[in-house]
Amino acid sequence: MKKIILFDTTLRDGEQAPGYSMQTEEKTEIATALEKLGIDIIEGGFAASSEGDLNAIKKICDAVKDSEIASLARASESDIDAAEKALKNAVSSRIHIFLATSEIHMKYKLKMSESEVLDRIEKSVKYACGKCANVQFSAEDAFRSDRKFLKKALETAIKAGATTVNIADTVGYATPEEVKSLISYLNGMNNREKVKLGIHCHNDLGMATANSISAIEAGADHIEGTINGIGERSGNAALEEIIMALKIRADILKAETKADTKLIYKTCKLVSNITGSRLPLNKPIVGSNAFKHESGIHQHGVLAAPITYEIFSPEDIGMKRSEIILGKHSGKHAFQSQLEEMGYTVTPEEINSYFEKFKALADKKKFVSGKDIEAIIHNNTADLKLNKYSLKSFVIQSHSQGAYANVILLKNEDFINEYASGLGGVDASFTAINKIIGKNLKLLSYSLNAVTEGEDALGEALVKLSDGENTVNGRGVSTDILEASILAYIDGVNKLGL
Numbered sequence: 001m002k003k004i005i006l007f008d009t010t011l012r013d014g015e016q017a018p019g020y021s022m023q024t025e026e027k028t029e030i031a032t033a034l035e036k037l038g039i040d041i042i043e044g045g046f047a048a049s050s051e052g053d054l055n056a057i058k059k060i061c062d063a064v065k066d067s068e069i070a071s072l073a074r075a076s077e078s079d080i081d082a083a084e085k086a087l088k089n090a091v092s093s094r095i096h097i098f099l100a101t102s103e104i105h106m107k108y109k110l111k112m113s114e115s116e117v118l119d120r121i122e123k124s125v126k127y128a129c130g131k132c133a134n135v136q137f138s139a140e141d142a143f144r145s146d147r148k149f150l151k152k153a154l155e156t157a158i159k160a161g162a163t164t165v166n167i168a169d170t171v172g173y174a175t176p177e178e179v180k181s182l183i184s185y186l187n188g189m190n191n192r193e194k195v196k197l198g199i200h201c202h203n204d205l206g207m208a209t210a211n212s213i214s215a216i217e218a219g220a221d222h223i224e225g226t227i228n229g230i231g232e233r234s235g236n237a238a239l240e241e242i243i244m245a246l247k248i249r250a251d252i253l254k255a256e257t258k259a260d261t262k263l264i265y266k267t268c269k270l271v272s273n274i275t276g277s278r279l280p281l282n283k284p285i286v287g288s289n290a291f292k293h294e295s296g297i298h299q300h301g302v303l304a305a306p307i308t309y310e311i312f313s314p315e316d317i318g319m320k321r322s323e324i325i326l327g328k329h330s331g332k333h334a335f336q337s338q339l340e341e342m343g344y345t346v347t348p349e350e351i352n353s354y355f356e357k358f359k360a361l362a363d364k365k366k367f368v369s370g371k372d373i374e375a376i377i378h379n380n381t382a383d384l385k386l387n388k389y390s391l392k393s394f395v396i397q398s399h400s401q402g403a404y405a406n407v408i409l410l411k412n413e414d415f416i417n418e419y420a421s422g423l424g425g426v427d428a429s430f431t432a433i434n435k436i437i438g439k440n441l442k443l444l445s446y447s448l449n450a451v452t453e454g455e456d457a458l459g460e461a462l463v464k465l466s467d468g469e470n471t472v473n474g475r476g477v478s479t480d481i482l483e484a485s486i487l488a489y490i491d492g493v494n495k496l497g498l
Contacts, residue, residue, distance in 0.1 A: 172204025198222025
């Protein structure tokens with residue numbers, strides 16, 4: 001069966017989506033999760049874009065040993081030099097060069113002729129090959145490019161030493177039949193057998209996953225995408241969808257990946273929590289409705305045999321069909337066993353921290369579910385790091401004209417107390433925190449969701465904060481939505497390093 005190479009660009013293209021910026025520690029955490037999932041190539045960032053991106057790629061190279069690490073680069077020596085610097089300590093590395101090949105981009109963006117583009121491709125790929133063993137060239141806006149010129153551009157990259165050539169549906173313009181046709185055409189390139197041929201699909205028309213599958217059917221070796229399909233505009237092809245499509249329809253696709261499907265749910269939840277983007281209920285593969293059945297006919301069928309309406313099981317992607325229930329009398333051993341059963345590998349230090357949070361929650365709730373435990377883990381990873389601020393206590397008084405909040409934070413080893421008024425309890429609390437940190441942060445977005453069901457459900461608060469230079473996501477969970485909101489704001493403050 002043909003082996004498909006998976007190239008993940010969650011940390012580069014995914015982060016380019018407005019409001020999806022990540023801290024270096026968060027990128028490293030996602031990168032190690034992608035490595036465990038079985039992703040072949042992880043694009044750590046765009047080294048030349050900022051010092052922060054360059055340093056993040058360095059950190060990822062230090063942490064990841066089983067996946068190849070890539071850095072994006074424009075077709076220029078300075079970009080390639082930055083990529084080389086960022087990838088210096090990688091066990092396996094790749095410089096990923098891109099340049100547009102469509103008439104639209106060449107005329108309006110690059111202001112270059114076809115011959116100038118070909119010359120730039122040749123020189124940049126040759127230069128990169130002197131820096132790195134694996135060099136990938138991607139043709140930007142390939143599906144609005146002249147076919148003959150696109151083929152010539154890719155052949156130029158191959159002749160210059162590229163080991164992978166890739167066509168990017170940069171604006172999500174293609175249809176599955178067009179993808180099949182173009183991949184089949186490019187299979188006739190000179191020296192095609194010497195390189196991997198890949199595709200990068202955007203989802204502007206909702207066809208990114210279908211287009212990626214069509215590319216595989218036509219002979220592509222290398223598929224790019226992101227976890228949860230995040231990315232610029234409408235996002236990218238969702239890798240979890242591609243992985244499961246290949247697993248479930250291996251009978252006709254005759255291709256496979258090395259991905260461990262049992263880690264899909266855990267990885268998707270991690271990216272969702274870090275980016276502050278809640279998974280839609282009807283999200284394919286990992287949405288919370290993926291294994292729920294309301295229709296009586298469907299329920300009857302599933303009860304008789306799940307395969308009647310489920311083409312794969314929750315266990316296939318690392319979810320548990322039976323709900324985990326623990327209570328305040330559950331001990332640390334039982335708690336740790338449940339974590340291991342849920343697929344989490346934790347250190348003794350982490351167990352102590354998570355168990356403390358679990359016991360505090362169990363005192364408030366009659367039963368603690370598996371989703372509650374997931375919330376504890378994903379929300380409290382940051383607690384294990386050295387944060388400047390933490391919540392000591394708060395008091396909020398609300399009335400028809402507004403609210404007053406008294407918030408006490410622990411800063412290093414000192415308690416700081418501030419009062420503030422606002423339109424409501426959340427507004428007053430956030431204003432009090434701004435007084436404590438001495439900054440008037442801008443709240444770009446704020447949302448509340450229930451993690452679990454029932455009147456004692458955990459509330460999850462997500463905020464997006466900006467200090468004028470950087471934008472971060474903050475997350476907090478609690479049975480009290482006001483406390484969850486305050487915790488989310490403090491999480492954002494700590495990420496900003498204030």
